[in-house]
Amino acid sequence: MTTNRAGGRHGLPWRAAGSVVVVLLALAGFGLIGASFTESLPARPPQPPALADSPVGAAAPTSPDVAQPAPSGFARSAPSHIVIPRIGVNASIMKIGTNTDGTVEVPPLDQAQLAGWYEPGASPGEVGNAVIVGHVDSASIGPAVFFSLGELRPGDTVDVVREDGKQVDFTVESVKSYPKTDFPTELVYGPTDQIGLRVVTCGGVFDEAAGSYPDNIVVFATQAR
Numbered sequence: 001m002t003t004n005r006a007g008g009r010h011g012l013p014w015r016a017a018g019s020v021v022v023v024l025l026a027l028a029g030f031g032l033i034g035a036s037f038t039e040s041l042p043a044r045p046p047q048p049p050a051l052a053d054s055p056v057g058a059a060a061p062t063s064p065d066v067a068q069p070a071p072s073g074f075a076r077s078a079p080s081h082i083v084i085p086r087i088g089v090n091a092s093i094m095k096i097g098t099n100t101d102g103t104v105e106v107p108p109l110d111q112a113q114l115a116g117w118y119e120p121g122a123s124p125g126e127v128g129n130a131v132i133v134g135h136v137d138s139a140s141i142g143p144a145v146f147f148s149l150g151e152l153r154p155g156d157t158v159d160v161v162r163e164d165g166k167q168v169d170f171t172v173e174s175v176k177s178y179p180k181t182d183f184p185t186e187l188v189y190g191p192t193d194q195i196g197l198r199v200v201t202c203g204g205v206f207d208e209a210a211g212s213y214p215d216n217i218v219v220f221a222t223q224a225r
Contacts, residue, residue: 045136045143046150047203048175048217070193071223074125077164079117082132082199086156087148093132093160095119104133112138115145121189122196124160125168125223129196131188132160136202136213146201150175150217158197158221170197170221177203177215188218195223 079093096105096116107114112135122128135144156172178184188198197219204215 044206045147045201045203045217048150048152048177071127071195073127073195074162074166074168075164076123076126077162077166078119079124079130079132079160080163081161082115083159083161084149084152084156084199085159086153087151089145089148091115091134091145093117096133106133107135109135109138110140112141112144118189123162124170124197125162125166125195127193127195129188129190129192129198130160131198131200133200136217146199146217149199149201149219150177150203152219157224158199158219160197168195169224171224172219172221174220175217176220177217179204179215183216184218187220197221197223 078095081091082093083090091114093115094107094111094117096107097119099105104118105116107116115132115134117123118131118133122130124130124132134146134149136147136149137144152172152175154172154174158170158172160168160170162168188200199219199221201217202213202215203217204213206213
């Protein structure tokens with residue numbers, strides 16, 4: 001295990017900037033919990049409802065009689081902070097990219113209180129899907145930045161502060177859990193004409209034998225109107 005990625009089978013797909021090639025990783029990601037730590041966890045991470053509350057990535061309804069212009073968005077600026085009031089998240093954001101082997105970087109496990117912005121993608125407030133990832137827990141600190149991500153529901157808010165001082169407010173449209181073997185790569189990393197946000201962590205029931213979580217929880221959100 002290196003200092004900038006978790007061990008185990010925490011698969012995170014990624015989409016290289018400017019490329020149509022999408023790679024589904026099988027042996028990298030985040031959300032690792034040490035075997036000795038499992039007994040001291042206060043509770044397992046909350047999970048989304050079994051049935052989706054709303055369609056993934058559904059756009060806000062528009063009038064069929066009025067043409068709706070695509071949003072113009074802000075100029076590019078890295079995010080510095082994420083606030084999710086419903087679950088008490090108020091965290092700094094670090095920049096992440098890809099490792100030399102092509103896998104997605106994640107915050108170090110000993111800094112699992114931080115979130116990570118996937119820098120090759122859109123920045124929050126730009127047109128496109130900005131992707132922010134984070135650990136669900138860590139043997140170093142216990143419950144991590146996105147431990148309660150599965151509690152979010154449609155209508156909840158996610159606020160992102162950027163380095164240029166602007167704050168972009170997002171509204172959650174849906175929260176879903178996917179097996180890591182069936183991750184919705186295009187919905188998370190693919191193109192869109194909306195100002196979107198995807199927040200990702202690990203989910204499901206921790207597999208003691210494998211030392212990992214089997215699923216990913218994905219929050220789909222769009223800029224608040």
